Amino acid sequence: MKPDMNILLVEDNDIDVEILKRSLRKLGSTGSLMRAKDGVEALEILSDDVLRQQLVRPYVILLDINMPRMNGHEFLAQLRQTEGIKSARVFVFTTSASKKDIELAYENYANGYIVKPDSSSELSDVLKTLQEYWSLCKMPDAA
Numbered sequence: 001m002k003p004d005m006n007i008l009l010v011e012d013n014d015i016d017v018e019i020l021k022r023s024l025r026k027l028g029s030t031g032s033l034m035r036a037k038d039g040v041e042a043l044e045i046l047s048d049d050v051l052r053q054q055l056v057r058p059y060v061i062l063l064d065i066n067m068p069r070m071n072g073h074e075f076l077a078q079l080r081q082t083e084g085i086k087s088a089r090v091f092v093f094t095t096s097a098s099k100k101d102i103e104l105a106y107e108n109y110a111n112g113y114i115v116k117p118d119s120s121s122e123l124s125d126v127l128k129t130l131q132e133y134w135s136l137c138k139m140p141d142a143a
Contacts, residue, residue: 004031004134005029005131005134006033006055006056006057006060007033007034008042008045008059008060008062009035010041010063010064010072010075011062011064011093012038012064012068019120019123023120023124024127026124027128032059034056038069038071039067039074040069042061043078046079047085059089060091060130061088061089061090061091062091062093063076063091063094063110064092065094065101066096072092072105073101073105073108076092076105077108089111091110091130092105092112092113092114093116096115097115114126
């Protein structure tokens with residue numbers, strides 16, 4: 001059995017972060033969670049050797065779209081052009097159901113696009129599904 005997924009959460013909304021943490025605890029998740037408040041901070045974590053060592057591997061990135069300094073689309077485009085981190089697994093996790101946002105995320109090779117659910121039970125279902133998907137996937141050794 002694979003361990004629970006480790007998450008780099010790129011999210012500027014403190015309330016959304018706490019809701020996600022609470023849902024993971026309710027599911028009994030033992031995976032780690034590291035947070036970046038925007039795309040700039042996320043790229044710093046992924047590009048800095050010392051910070052990247054604090055990120056438990058393998059990991060998945062849950063990425064909000066609407067953030068200050070560097071939004072999710074800008075982050076994803078930059079990530080996909082950066083050697084050493086461009087193959088990171090990224091699920092956009094946002095309130096936007098905009099067709100334009102969805103298309104742009106996939107153009108920048110998002111691994112999935114999830115609209116944030118309205119209720120805690122729906123969020124639990126989404127997290128359970130992501131965990132099941134994670135447990136099925138074969139990860140590269142250096143991921």
